[in-house]
Amino acid sequence: MRRADRLFQIIQVLRRTRKPLTADAIAAELETSKRTIYRDIATLMAQRVPIRGEAGMGYILERGFDMPPLMLTPDEIEAAVLGAQWVMGHADPALAKAAQDLIAKIADTVPERLRPFVLEPASRARPDFHGAADSMDMVQMRAHIHAGKKVRLLYRDEAGRNSERIVWPIAVGYLEAVRLLAAWCELRKDFRSFRTDRAIEAHFLDEKYPERRETLRSKWRKTLSWERPQDT
Template sequence: MRRTERLFQIIQILRAKRGAITGRELADELEISLRTLYRDMAELMAQRVPITGEAGTGYVLNEGYDMPPLMLTADELEAAALGAAMVASQGDVALARAARDLVAKLSEAIPPELRPVVLESSSRPILTEVKIDENFDGTLLRQAIRERYRLDIGYKDREGRVTYRIIWPLLIAYLDNVRYVVAWCETRKGFRHFKTDRVQDLTILKDKYPARRAALIQQWEEESAKRMPPRQS
């Protein structure tokens, strides 16, 4: 996550909280160190975001604070509209609905002269394969990813046999018209990729996995890079 995105996320978390939230709670939710969190809070205060509090006591965003108006170029808006259209065509039902809602909110938040860029975009995705149905609620999977919950899944292999595994879901990877859950598998003691159309059932367990999600993703990326064949000169 880039720093600008993280600063925005901090504001969103503070806006959602009715009381003070400690630096440790913020750092854990953002999966960053306390040192980084304190630097971010100092930057927000330097930008005159009305945050009350300090390290060790907790932080509160004063009431009445509004984010700056949305300022995007035509190309940025078209990129957002194209991305939303791709998600609507390939994502699960809930994510597709969210993508359509995003386009509607964008069209309301931008100046009237730019609305045709969103509503009548010059770019659009074209599906060449039939959309694959999934046997679970994608909202539950995304919740587990965001909040670091362990999952118990029933997974069907190529021969049609179903086995059950405990996994730590890290992200959903899109490859053409196929989606994969990238996860650490407790059963196999390593990173595995699970095709979502083979997941027969999915249960969120009560406890969270102990590792930082960002660190696991970095480790997965490093291991994946080592397995890639060298580029031909």
């Protein structure tokens, strides 16, 4: 690996984590020596890249540091295209169109030598979602998730029982055959996952839920919500 490429990869490795990484960990990932990482970190610091830390304690990249967004490796390009292909076949129409536009933008901006990784990728995602049909407005649901607003669901469980819930939506997950809405349920006073194909109606309310969205998401992550049983 060229030194310039390695310096860029060190920044990428640090960018991925919020915890300090030791030179040993960075060296293992980049398949080089710890001494080389120490030297490269010193070079980056001298170039005013905001890296904090010291030998033996670990290093962390301060937030707010930015680099040209399209300095992509071939593997990163294939990963982005594969993810966009998956979104095109699984997500709501607005996200599917955005994914299509993303691929076109990457193809237009990467160097000519990297364009085959966009237009002729080695990996491909299944083009369509053969899951349970549902009528939930995913565009509006995503808007409410970002806005931190409540949704009133008329929901039918697996036994055919109907119930009405006020939920605080957190995220939409795509499993092999169904979509799941992760949310805080005011009725259960706990996090629940709702199959979107079992939602009879969804009313999008103007009322915001009282907790900060970031705080709610942090609590939800600790519950491993997608692995929890669906609400019954």
